Amino acid sequence: MSTTNIIxxxxxxxxxxxxxxxxxxxxxxxxxxxxxxxxxxxxxxxGSVMSYLRIGQTPTPLIRKGCVxxxxxxxxxxTVRMLPYLKKxxxxxxxxxxxxxxxxALVGSDYQGEQMTSFLGSLEGDxxxxxxxxxxxxxxxxxxxxKVMNMVLLGAAARGGFLGEVTIDDIRQALVKKVKPQxxxxxxxxxxxxxx
Amino acid sequence: xxxxxxxxxxxxGKAAVAAGVNVVAGYPGTPSTEVLETIAKENxxxxxxxxxxxxxxxxxxxxxxxxxxxxxxxxxxQVGLNVASDPLMxxxxxxxxxxxxxxxxxxxxxxxxxxxQDTRTFAQYSKVPCFDPxxxxxxxxxxxxxxxxxxxYNTPVFLRPTTRVCHSYQSIDVREYREYEDHRPEGFVKDxxxxxxxxxxxxxxxxxxxxxxxALSDEFSSAPRNVLTEGSCRKGIVSQxxxxxxxxxxxDEAKMEGKQIPxxxxxxxxxxxxxxxxxxxxxxxxxxxxxxxxxxxxxxxLLEVCGKYGINVRIDGKLTGDVxxxxxxxxxxxxxxxxxxxxxxxxxHVSLETPELPxxxxxxxxxxxxxxxxxAVKLAMKGRETIFAGDIGCYTxxxxxxxxxxxxxxxxxxGLGISQGVGRVKPDTKCFAFVGDSTxxxxxxxxxxxxxxxxxxxxxxxxxxxxxxxTGHQPHPGTGKTMMGxxxxxxxxxxxxxxxGVETVIRQDPFKLDEAVANVKKVADEPGVxxxxxxxxxxxxxxxxxxxxxxxxxxxxxxxxxxxxGCPGVIIKDGRVAIDETLCNGCGLCSQICxxxxxxxxxxx
Numbered sequence: 197m198s199t200t201n202i203i204x205x206x207x208x209x210x211x212x213x214x215x216x217x218x219x220x221x222x223x224x225x226x227x228x229x230x231x232x233x234x235x236x237x238x239x240x241x242x243g244s245v246m247s248y249l250r251i252g253q254t255p256t257p258l259i260r261k262g263c264v265x266x267x268x269x270x271x272x273x274x275t276v277r278m279l280p281y282l283k284k285x286x287x288x289x290x291x292x293x294x295x296x297x298x299x300x301a302l303v304g305s306d307y308q309g310e311q312m313t314s315f316l317g318s319l320e321g322d323x324x325x326x327x328x329x330x331x332x333x334x335x336x337x338x339x340x341x342x343k344v345m346n347m348v349l350l351g352a353a354a355r356g357g358f359l360g361e362v363t364i365d366d367i368r369q370a371l372v373k374k375v376k377p378q379x380x381x382x383x384x385x386x387x388x389x390x391x392x
Numbered sequence: 393x394x395x396x397x398x399x400x401x402x403x404x405g406k407a408a409v410a411a412g413v414n415v416v417a418g419y420p421g422t423p424s425t426e427v428l429e430t431i432a433k434e435n436x437x438x439x440x441x442x443x444x445x446x447x448x449x450x451x452x453x454x455x456x457x458x459x460x461x462x463x464x465x466x467x468x469x470q471v472g473l474n475v476a477s478d479p480l481m482x483x484x485x486x487x488x489x490x491x492x493x494x495x496x497x498x499x500x501x502x503x504x505x506x507x508x509q510d511t512r513t514f515a516q517y518s519k520v521p522c523f524d525p526x527x528x529x530x531x532x533x534x535x536x537x538x539x540x541x542x543x544x545y546n547t548p549v550f551l552r553p554t555t556r557v558c559h560s561y562q563s564i565d566v567r568e569y570r571e572y573e574d575h576r577p578e579g580f581v582k583d584x585x586x587x588x589x590x591x592x593x594x595x596x597x598x599x600x601x602x603x604x605x606x607a608l609s610d611e612f613s614s615a616p617r618n619v620l621t622e623g624s625c626r627k628g629i630v631s632q633x634x635x636x637x638x639x640x641x642x643x644d645e646a647k648m649e650g651k652q653i654p655x656x657x658x659x660x661x662x663x664x665x666x667x668x669x670x671x672x673x674x675x676x677x678x679x680x681x682x683x684x685x686x687x688x689x690x691x692x693x694l695l696e697v698c699g700k701y702g703i704n705v706r707i708d709g710k711l712t713g714d715v716x717x718x719x720x721x722x723x724x725x726x727x728x729x730x731x732x733x734x735x736x737x738x739x740x741h742v743s744l745e746t747p748e749l750p751x752x753x754x755x756x757x758x759x760x761x762x763x764x765x766x767x768a769v770k771l772a773m774k775g776r777e778t779i780f781a782g783d784i785g786c787y788t789x790x791x792x793x794x795x796x797x798x799x800x801x802x803x804x805x806x807g808l809g810i811s812q813g814v815g816r817v818k819p820d821t822k823c824f825a826f827v828g829d830s831t832x833x834x835x836x837x838x839x840x841x842x843x844x845x846x847x848x849x850x851x852x853x854x855x856x857x858x859x860x861x862x863t864g865h866q867p868h869p870g871t872g873k874t875m876m877g878x879x880x881x882x883x884x885x886x887x888x889x890x891x892x893g894v895e896t897v898i899r900q901d902p903f904k905l906d907e908a909v910a911n912v913k914k915v916a917d918e919p920g921v922x923x924x925x926x927x928x929x930x931x932x933x934x935x936x937x938x939x940x941x942x943x944x945x946x947x948x949x950x951x952x953x954x955x956x957x958g959c960p961g962v963i964i965k966d967g968r969v970a971i972d973e974t975l976c977n978g979c980g981l982c983s984q985i986c987x988x989x990x991x992x993x994x995x996x997x
Contacts, residue, residue: 234561261724276746
């Protein structure tokens with residue numbers, strides 16, 4: 197009966213959709229119901245994007261504030277933007293590299309990722325039960341591809357046991373079905389990359 | 393049956409294929425686009441699928457096919473229905489033969505549209521029956537029901553999902569290939585008494601349509617799609633679509649907490665409205681809250697039912713100010729509406745004080761040729777009195793700072809007329825209309841004819857990126873590809889313009905900045921109607937070239953590159969101008985405006 201409520205967020209083009217689809221496929225393979233909803237259209241052009249994902253029986257893919265178990269953020273400010281949705285004591289897994297919007301560069305704003313990650317850090321143990329911050333630049337260097345950041349974050353969520361009944365093995369099996377064989381090894385490595 | 397994880401639009405497309413649809417036509421528009429794309433992808437060759445040049449053409453192609461007995465589907469977004477409304481209003485009077493679904497996706501919010509118009513209201517106006525699904529599963533099932541209803545009553549039928557239904561995914565059971573229906577149309581049978589609309593026919597058919605819709609109202613009153621759930625108190629909530637799903641989520645939770653539950657009525661067939669079912673519901677309650685998106689459509693229907701049946705019930709909703717008149721019914725809002733109405737105590741959610749967050753509006757992509765085109769026109773017209781009439785597409789984003797090159801945007805193709813109108817009031821204004829290639833074919837051509845015929849003085853800028861970029865890169869008449877996978881002759885925009893009588897037409901690469909500026913200056917100063925076609929492919933469709941970078945020894949930190957063009961690839965890193973190599977696609981526009989030559993291809997000497 198209980199559902200696992202997840203929000204994936206980032207900036208258009210970062211790969212939030214694939215991560216959400218993979219989790220859904222893994223859930224369905226276990227016979228679980230899944231619903232999701234995402235931003236499509238104009239906002240995709242460099243705007244803030246988010247996907248809701250609900251595993252379990254629910255009538256709607258949309259989630260109220262304060263009801264999300266897990267936020268997976270691809271960009272630190274976008275992660276912070278979604279915090280009102282987090283259940284008290286919920287989990288946050290986020291990449292740390294900031295993407296500066298054109299508007300910020302224009303007004304000479306000095307938006308930096310650290311400001312966001314340190315804010316998230318200050319909430320750990322209270323509003324945020326468990327916080328995982330992934331060093332984006334290090335991950336890109338170690339893994340050699342910017343395309344697998346979504347698997348790094350999703351892997352952290354699965355291995356930490358934050359996807360409800362869905363395990364890292366379920367994700368791995370879903371990945372084999374969805375991703376071309378030549379990319380399996382890289383993606384498997386990415387799933388195991390983050391320290392949880 | 394097999395279980396699949398499908399987007400609402402994919403579910404609708406798959407259902408149409410499984411129902412044996414023969415002809416599908418549409419025009420791309422968020423949130424409707426994926427329906428037709430799904431059908432093209434699933435097509436085993438037996439279905440005719442086309443992106444039509446606009447929604448009016450799509451509806452007319454489908455009408456002809458339906459007259460011939462084919463099962464047809466037309467797809468569009470809500471503003472597309474305005475374009476298709478001329479044939480549709482008359483088609484309802486003439487009627488059809490093969491089942492016909494008009495899929496119109498509404499967009500509460502609006503999230504990516506010009507208006508918050510409501511296709512349920514249009515259904516009532518045009519007298520066309522309407523289905524309103526609340527999730528992907530229901531949308532899938534409704535396709536089969538809509539085809540049957542359409543054929544039973546010889547009428548087109550609306551299926552109107554909203555954005556949250558179109559773009560939400562759900563694990564649902566769908567038919568397997570061997571369960572697909574096979575529908576063989578017999579072809580057009582001549583019968584001018586049936587297919588030629590004349591006042592006499594319209595008079596006779598109008599009466600029949602009203603009679604039929606009264607009967608349909610009764611039929612829908614016992615349709616299982618409209619769900620009446622009895623509650624444990626004398627209050628009731630009526631809802632539809634995703635709003636209903638959000639209400640149920642909240643009511644289920646309240647039930648578990650042991651609260652007194654209101655009666656619920658879900659309206660899935662808004663037109664013809666199921667009056668009898670509504671009257672049964674209204675008699676069981678003393679006070680009703682209507683939670684719906686867009687127009688207070690159900691609310692007004694209920695007020696009518698109360699008057700008609702003499703029922704004395706208070707009805708709260710948009711008309712009483714209890715529900716917002718515009719925007720989406722997101723779950724937090726629905727929670728507030730339900731709790732206030734039921735006089736339940738709300739659980740307060742403490743919101744956190746977050747640091748100031750960057751605003752992140754959508755922008756033209758790094759390397760987008762539209763940026764270069766806008767910038768060239770901006771430089772060419774510096775200091776002149778101008779109007780830059782924009783249009784619908786990615787290039788509407790040219791209005792953002794620092795480009796600030798879109799003064800107006802109304803609807804598809806409107807920029808041409810608007811720039812002419814501005815010029816009629818103040819003839820010394822340099823009038824420009826910007827239009828994309830797909831929009832040019834869809835609805836800008838009559839505007840050019842109008843300008844030439846009426847001797848307007850204006851410059852048409854065609855932003856030709858060889859695709860319909862905003863909605864996800866659909867082919868159009870200028871691309872030489874069809875949705876059946878065939879290659880055809882490209883229809884050439886320059887030839888069209890010359891055929892209409894535009895004598896000066898220049899094709900220009902927007903990334904050759906100096907040349908582009910000089911040509912725009914020259915063309916704009918000629919009298920009459922003239923055109924510049926900026927040609928460069930959409931940046932999303934091609935592999936990036938070598939990225940550029942900034943030579944910190946040369947850069948004087950004037951930030952002209954940032955102030956002038958607003959490319960997301962040009963950023964400030966550690967206090968200095970830098971280029972994000974993951975975003976840069978190597979277009980080189982920034983290097984052409986750098987006054988000290990500090991920007992160049994990465995790895996240069």
